[in-house]
Structures are given as C-alpha cells and as structure tokens.
Amino acid sequence: MKEFLEWHNDIRGEKTVEALKKNHFKACYCKERKEAIEKILNEVPARSVIGVGGSWTVSELGVLKELEARGHTILNHGKPGLSPEEKMEIRRKQLTSDVFITGTNAVTMDGQLVNVDGTGNRVAAMIFGPGRVIVVAGVNKVVKNVEEGLGRIRQTAAPINNRRLGTANPCTLTGECMDCMGPGRICNATVILNKKPTMTDIHVFLVGEEMGF
Numbered sequence: 477m478k479e480f481l482e483w484h485n486d487i488r489g490e491k492t493v494e495a496l497k498k499n500h501f502k503a504c505y506c507k508e509r510k511e512a513i514e515k516i517l518n519e520v521p522a523r524s525v526i527g528v529g530g531s532w533t534v535s536e537l538g539v540l541k542e543l544e545a546r547g548h549t550i551l552n553h554g555k556p557g558l559s560p561e562e563k564m565e566i567r568r569k570q571l572t573s574d575v576f577i578t579g580t581n582a583v584t585m586d587g588q589l590v591n592v593d594g595t596g597n598r599v600a601a602m603i604f605g606p607g608r609v610i611v612v613a614g615v616n617k618v619v620k621n622v623e624e625g626l627g628r629i630r631q632t633a634a635p636i637n638n639r640r641l642g643t644a645n646p647c648t649l650t651g652e653c654m655d656c657m658g659p660g661r662i663c664n665a666t667v668i669l670n671k672k673p674t675m676t677d678i679h680v681f682l683v684g685e686e687m688g689f
C-alpha cells in the first residue's frame with residue numbers, strides 16, 4: 477500500500493514542481509522531510525537573519541532548531557512568552573529579514589500558491605521585503621486549482637488552525653467555515669501568487685509527506 481501512496485505523492489509532487497517552475501518560482505520535490513531540511517539549510521547564507529511566518533508545517537519540519545544551532549537569529553512571533561508589543565515588533569522585522577521561511581495553505585497543480593491570512597504579515601512577507609523566501613509544503617497541500625485551494629482552506633486549514641489557536645470562531649464548533657463576522661476572524665486577506673512576484677526570490681520545497689493542515 478505504501479508504495480502506491482508514494483507513487484501517487486511523487487507523481488503529483490513532481491508535476492506541481494514543474495508547474496511552479498513555469499510560473500518562475502524556484503521549486504523542488506523532496507521525497508522526505510530529511511531531504512527538505514538538508515536542501516533548505518543549503519539555501520540559507522551564514523549569519524543571515526531568519527523570519528518565520530506562523531506555520532505548523534515549519535515547526536513540524538524541525539528546521540528552526542537546526543538554524544538556531546547554527547547561530548542564526550530567528551524572528552519568530554510564535555515563540556512562547558512574548559507580549560503583544562514584542563510580537564508586533566517581530567512581525568515588522570520579519571518583513572526585512574534576510575530569509576523568510578513559511579508554509580502555504582495550498583499549492584495548485586498549475587503552479588500557484590494560495591493563502592488566507594488574518595493579520596497579513598505572512599502573505600506580505602511572501603510578496604516583497606525579505607531577501608529570500610522559502611516556502612515549505614507537504615503533498616497534502618497540493619490541489620487541482622485555485623478554487624479547490626480556497627475550498628481546502630475553508631473546509632480544512634482554517635477550522636483546524638482556529639481550533640489550534642483556541643479562537644471562539646464558529647468553525648471551531650462546526651469544523652467548516654461559517655464566514656463569521658467577529659473581530660477574532662482569522663480569514664481576512666486572500667492572496668494568490670499566480671506567478672513569482674518580480675523582485676522576490678521564492679523557492680518552494682514540496683515534500684512527499686503529510687505536513688501541517
């Protein structure tokens with residue numbers, strides 16, 4: 477069974493990488509997360525300051541621990557114990573970090589990145605600011621097109637993220653988007669990178685494993 481799942485992951489992953497390249501992103505397919513960590517570490521110049529977008533995939537990957545051990549300054553507003561003011565300051569600094577590492581809510585098989593943010597710092601940094609952007613995604617994030625990507629966010633990613641963040645939004649009870657109107661809504665900015673933004677170096681690492689939501 478495992479070999480058939482791997483075959484399916486590989487074929488979808490490789491097709492998606494080719495489509496991303498056509499849209500001018502750098503992209504590579506890594507069969508396993510270990511391979512992705514090695515390749516990402518090679519992309520990070522010595523002494524560079526690393527910004528981190530709120531991403532369960534990035535935390536799960538374990539690459540931040542490796543970067544910390546190498547002595548990089550990590551700008552992570554998700555670190556426990558920070559005050560709201562400190563978090564805001566870190567979010568601002570992430571926009572001019574040397575390398576910004578983030579996940580993505582969906583990657584389409586025609587090579588687009590689909591994201592919905594609450595604050596917008598993550599999608600802003602993906603478009604312009606950092607010297608280099610590294611996007612990591614498991615094959616579970618691969619979808620046919622933008623419409624399917626937005627559906628995936630409403631049905632899966634956003635409700636699970638709400639539950640993880642402990643919000644009081646209605647999707648934490650229903651398990652699907654209810655298009656809420658409250659101040660705690662986390663779906664405020666929908667950003668689709670159809671092609672690589674002109675002045676930003678974006679490298680997508682697609683991993684042949686389930687990662688994140």
Ligand code: SF4
Nearest residue numbers: 634647653654656663
């Ligand atoms: S719009 Fe509201 S209900 Fe829908 S997923 Fe986002 S936070 Fe949940």
